Amino acid sequence: MTRIIIVRHGQSTYNTERRIQGRADVSTLTDRGRSDASKVGKALTNISFNAIYSSPLQRAKQTAEIIHSELAVQTGHSAQVQTSDLLLEIDLPLWEKMLTSEVKQKFPEDYRLWHEKPHELQMLVNENGVAREHFPVLSLYAQAQQFWQEILPRHRGETILIVGHNGINRALISTALAIHPSRYHCIQQSNCGITVLNFAGVLGEGVQLESMNQTQHIGETLPSLRPDHQGVRLLLVRHGETEWNRQTRFQGQIDVPLNDNGRQQAQKAGLFLQDVAIDFAVSSSMQRPKETAELILQHHPGINLELQDGLREISHGLWEGKLEVEIEQEFPGELHRWRTTPGDVQMPEGENLQQVWERSVAAWQNIVQTALDNQRQIGLIVAHDATNKTLLCHILGLPTDNFWNFRQGNGAVSVIDYPSGLNGVPVLQAMNITTHLGGVLDKTAAGAL
Numbered sequence: 001m002t003r004i005i006i007v008r009h010g011q012s013t014y015n016t017e018r019r020i021q022g023r024a025d026v027s028t029l030t031d032r033g034r035s036d037a038s039k040v041g042k043a044l045t046n047i048s049f050n051a052i053y054s055s056p057l058q059r060a061k062q063t064a065e066i067i068h069s070e071l072a073v074q075t076g077h078s079a080q081v082q083t084s085d086l087l088l089e090i091d092l093p094l095w096e097k098m099l100t101s102e103v104k105q106k107f108p109e110d111y112r113l114w115h116e117k118p119h120e121l122q123m124l125v126n127e128n129g130v131a132r133e134h135f136p137v138l139s140l141y142a143q144a145q146q147f148w149q150e151i152l153p154r155h156r157g158e159t160i161l162i163v164g165h166n167g168i169n170r171a172l173i174s175t176a177l178a179i180h181p182s183r184y185h186c187i188q189q190s191n192c193g194i195t196v197l198n199f200a201g202v203l204g205e206g207v208q209l210e211s212m213n214q215t216q217h218i219g220e221t222l223p224s225l226r227p228d229h230q231g232v233r234l235l236l237v238r239h240g241e242t243e244w245n246r247q248t249r250f251q252g253q254i255d256v257p258l259n260d261n262g263r264q265q266a267q268k269a270g271l272f273l274q275d276v277a278i279d280f281a282v283s284s285s286m287q288r289p290k291e292t293a294e295l296i297l298q299h300h301p302g303i304n305l306e307l308q309d310g311l312r313e314i315s316h317g318l319w320e321g322k323l324e325v326e327i328e329q330e331f332p333g334e335l336h337r338w339r340t341t342p343g344d345v346q347m348p349e350g351e352n353l354q355q356v357w358e359r360s361v362a363a364w365q366n367i368v369q370t371a372l373d374n375q376r377q378i379g380l381i382v383a384h385d386a387t388n389k390t391l392l393c394h395i396l397g398l399p400t401d402n403f404w405n406f407r408q409g410n411g412a413v414s415v416i417d418y419p420s421g422l423n424g425v426p427v428l429q430a431m432n433i434t435t436h437l438g439g440v441l442d443k444t445a446a447g448a449l
Helices: 013-017 031-043 058-075 100-106 108-116 136-154 166-177 181-186 243-247 260-272 287-299 324-330 334-340 353-373 385-395 400-405
Strands: 002-008 051-054 081-083 123-127 130-134 159-164 194-199 207-214 232-238 280-284 305-308 378-383 413-418 427-433
Touching: 002 166, 031 058, 051 058, 058 081, 058 159, 100 108, 136 166, 136 181, 159 166, 166 181, 166 194, 166 207, 181 427, 207 400, 232 287, 232 353, 232 385, 260 287, 280 287, 287 305, 287 378, 324 334, 353 378, 353 385, 353 400, 378 385, 385 400, 385 413, 385 427
Parallel strands: 002 159, 051 081, 051 159, 232 378, 280 305, 280 378
Antiparallel strands: 002 194, 123 130, 194 207, 207 427, 232 413, 413 427
16 A cells, blocks of 8 residues: 655745735745644654655745654654655646735636636636647646656555645545546645545555545644635534444444444544534434434534434445455455445345435435525534445545545544535535544544445
């Protein structure tokens, strides 16, 4: 496995001014940006890096150098920072250095297209007296793909740190997971946020998004809501550990309770979310998510927990109660199919992922719409591994065969915003946060479903 840790640069002077940076190399880190970069370095000191790559733009390079110096101080050694032009920020030549408000005013149609259909945005640029059509998002995705194609074969089985920008980091994550460029705004990257990707080999050979946009090391429990946020934020949590998770025994719809470790995970998730202004809560009707939700809600008295059958775990049918070795004996080859083409597998006397998709997405959309209708802003949703992964595929416009691209640890928190209502594009702000359970890397024994 090749582990890739992606970090966005610290806060820059242009960030504070709400100015478009693009490839302009004018802005530098603010005091907060330098301080946060130092915190990233401290958060990563338990990880040994074989290489560090950075964008050559100074706001990213400064961030990488601060992280590198922290790693060197804490561990006594660290890989040197190498710059790569393939990590340059998105190229927006006509907007660079302008305030966002100025771009809105001067290019209203293009700015609307940028938000609604970013892959269709084009700019006419002049190169040596010749006008050329430039598609900023599409060319950024091609650039990200080229980076992966060059880097992954070079670092098989190693651990790499990448320091980039909001745009290129989104494109790196998206090209790794085959998320379409039209979903460019569906992924968020906060200043100094940490993302972890695990590659089985080269691009296209299998990848898992272990976590995305962790901000706890810089003092932000969750990525901050925009001041003008009028929509709904959902905190999607996987239930705490059960004894069957620990044994890697398939649970499905057998109603197994939390074990002691699972209750501790739920309590830690509760402490983690205690200062978040949760104003509604929904759980799968099964025992393990319900108990997880109740432990979290101990810090939010007065919130009524609603139970929804649509959020129940996948029915594994005849696999339920069995260990992987037993399933392999009784249904030879089916576990391999489940791991490689999960969308094609019909569980014997159980469900397939399309059925899980239909009921869980219907429940999810009903939750969003009800929250919008009642002007509720932040909701806790507690469900299961397969349910959550299916919902993440839906949110990012991916088919069910991308199911394994997402990790969901026991007691982990993901953050999904609907800033423009149910018909607008949802934004995955953060995914599989497990820092409340032990550091940047997910150490939960996620086990079987």
